Amino acid sequence: MAVDTESGRAMNQTLVMAGTIAGVLAGVLVAASLLIWGERRLLAVWQDRSGPNRVGPLGLGQVAADVVKILTKEDWIPPFADKPIFVLAPMIIMTTTLLSFAVICFGPSAVVADLNVGLLFFLAMSAMGVYSVVLAGWASNSKYPLLGAMRAAGQMFGYEVFMGLSLMGVVMCAGSFNLREIVLAQRHLWFCVPQVLGLVIFLIAGFAETRRLPLDLPETENELVAGYHTEYSGMKFGMFYVGEYVGVVLVSSLITVLFFGGWLGPWLPGVVWFCIKTLVFVCFFVLCRATLMRPRYDQLMSFGWKVLLPLSLANLLVTAAVVLVRGGQ
Amino acid sequence: MIALVKALWTVFLHSFRKRATIEYPEKKAYLAPRWRGRIVLTRGPDGKERCVGCYLCSAVCPVSCIALQCAEDETGRRYPEFFRINFSRCIFCGYCEEACPTYAIQLTPDYEMSEYDRQNLVYEKEDLLISGQGKYPGYDFYRVAGVSIGGKGKGEGENEQPPIDVRGLAD
Numbered sequence: 001m002a003v004d005t006e007s008g009r010a011m012n013q014t015l016v017m018a019g020t021i022a023g024v025l026a027g028v029l030v031a032a033s034l035l036i037w038g039e040r041r042l043l044a045v046w047q048d049r050s051g052p053n054r055v056g057p058l059g060l061g062q063v064a065a066d067v068v069k070i071l072t073k074e075d076w077i078p079p080f081a082d083k084p085i086f087v088l089a090p091m092i093i094m095t096t097t098l099l100s101f102a103v104i105c106f107g108p109s110a111v112v113a114d115l116n117v118g119l120l121f122f123l124a125m126s127a128m129g130v131y132s133v134v135l136a137g138w139a140s141n142s143k144y145p146l147l148g149a150m151r152a153a154g155q156m157f158g159y160e161v162f163m164g165l166s167l168m169g170v171v172m173c174a175g176s177f178n179l180r181e182i183v184l185a186q187r188h189l190w191f192c193v194p195q196v197l198g199l200v201i202f203l204i205a206g207f208a209e210t211r212r213l214p215l216d217l218p219e220t221e222n223e224l225v226a227g228y229h230t231e232y233s234g235m236k237f238g239m240f241y242v243g244e245y246v247g248v249v250l251v252s253s254l255i256t257v258l259f260f261g262g263w264l265g266p267w268l269p270g271v272v273w274f275c276i277k278t279l280v281f282v283c284f285f286v287l288c289r290a291t292l293m294r295p296r297y298d299q300l301m302s303f304g305w306k307v308l309l310p311l312s313l314a315n316l317l318v319t320a321a322v323v324l325v326r327g328g329q
Numbered sequence: 330m331i332a333l334v335k336a337l338w339t340v341f342l343h344s345f346r347k348r349a350t351i352e353y354p355e356k357k358a359y360l361a362p363r364w365r366g367r368i369v370l371t372r373g374p375d376g377k378e379r380c381v382g383c384y385l386c387s388a389v390c391p392v393s394c395i396a397l398q399c400a401e402d403e404t405g406r407r408y409p410e411f412f413r414i415n416f417s418r419c420i421f422c423g424y425c426e427e428a429c430p431t432y433a434i435q436l437t438p439d440y441e442m443s444e445y446d447r448q449n450l451v452y453e454k455e456d457l458l459i460s461g462q463g464k465y466p467g468y469d470f471y472r473v474a475g476v477s478i479g480g481k482g483k484g485e486g487e488n489e490q491p492p493i494d495v496r497g498l499a500d
Contacts, residue, residue, distance in 0.1 A: 045343070045344045046340050046341070046343045046344060047343070048343055048346050048347070048348055048349045048350075049348060049349060049350050050348055050350045050352065053352075287337055287340060287341060288337065290340050291333075291336050291337050291339075291340040292333065292336070292337075
């Protein structure tokens with residue numbers, strides 16, 4: 001009998017786990033596809049327009065319409081492309097960004113993998129994401145994708161360095177790489193106050209990582225056609241497209257977890273607080289797209305290496321000193 | 330940095346502005362009376378066609394989309410036997426309206442003339458003719474013109490005097 005209950009408990013745990021995974025996957029993908037509509041609506045709001053409001057209530061059917069459109073489009077692989085890698089590249093970006101969600105804690109217990117090196121796992125996954133872009137540009141075997149991929153490589157490697165460094169301040173304050181413990185360490189004071197510099201640097205690095213508009217140099221329309229995904233069409237392009245939105249949701253939820261207390265908040269359940277905070281940052285991403293212009297590539301690189309990297313190192317140093325002094329007391 | 334934040338705030342404030350979009354099929358933009366849209370052929374106050382078939386509109390049309398054939402009725406009044414405008418070519422420049430000596434051809438504030446079939450954009454005279462007088466009510470070309478026409482001899486029009494016998498002046 002004892003064995004039976006034990007196996008039953010294990011079974012239960014597996015079910016809960018599967019439920020969590022399915023919930024996280026579905027939630028993230030729904031949020032990302034809603035962003036197809038949401039971004040266009042928000043951009044319209046900030047440009048005094050209405051945006052897509054015809055298909056279904058509030059234009060929400062636009063998501064379905066776009067999905068149907070992109071799925072029924074011709075999925076063309078250029079004859080000069082390196083076929084296996086060309087097909088593989090968009091899968092990598094989706095996989096890595098979706099895998100990163102495994103370590104994010106949406107609520108006190110709503111987390112897929114409660115890793116003790118959760119933050120490192122995220123950094124590793126976002127570093128893997130660079131492969132997708134570079135391979136896509138390389139496998140396309142055409143000049144604009146290659147140029148875009150080279151830019152992406154330079155930009156993402158460069159910005160990855162201080163993306164990691166900017167987060168180390170948070171790690172020091174919390175004393176853990178585990179995202180759940182980082183959230184719990186913010187019960188008294190959200191890290192956006194002591195780590196404001198880290199927040200700003202992480203935000204900028206987040207733009208570079210997701211290749212969103214102020215820093216979308218790998219895909220600048222006016223000089224590189226569409227950058228690394230110029231040769232992509234149909235659902236393979238759609239994967240890059242949705243992958244970008246998944247990335248936006250990912251960075252927004254990371255900002256929430258690391259700097260704005262994750263699920264912490266009064267009255268409402270934790271998951272709701274998490275979603276509200278994440279939504280605010282997703283909207284902020286769109287607002288930045290609506291406002292900011294893109295820098296030149298040399299400006300981007302010199303800003304990254306000459307300003308943000310020293311700043312993040314200084315932030316790290318000061319935080320370390322403060323933590324040391326506090327710890328010494 | 331402060332400039333960036335200011336810019337973000339300015340853009341954010343646009344959420345509360347009035348939308349510039351006019352939601353078309355439900356709401357429509359105001360069109361001025363002189364807006365250059367669908368072309369019509371008008372009638373005079375007596376209900377007869379104003380067009381006298383002078384071909385000026387056809388001649389001035391920069392895309393040659395107007396075709397007509399003039400005819401004359403038993404009273405000597407000229408009228409177009411057929412009058413055809415190919416709206417798939419028309420550029421709505423309004424030159425025909427400017428050229429028309431009798432205010433017959435007029436452009437109207439209407440643009441909703443989409444068709445699924447290209448051929449349906451070729452309008453014949455019965456499609457173009459309207460029953461009203463358009464923008465110039467009360468104007469009748471034959472009443473002010475010095476030509477004689479069935480029922481109206483020379484000198485019987487408005488602001489007209491009977492013709493002078495030129496030979497008589499010489500006496």
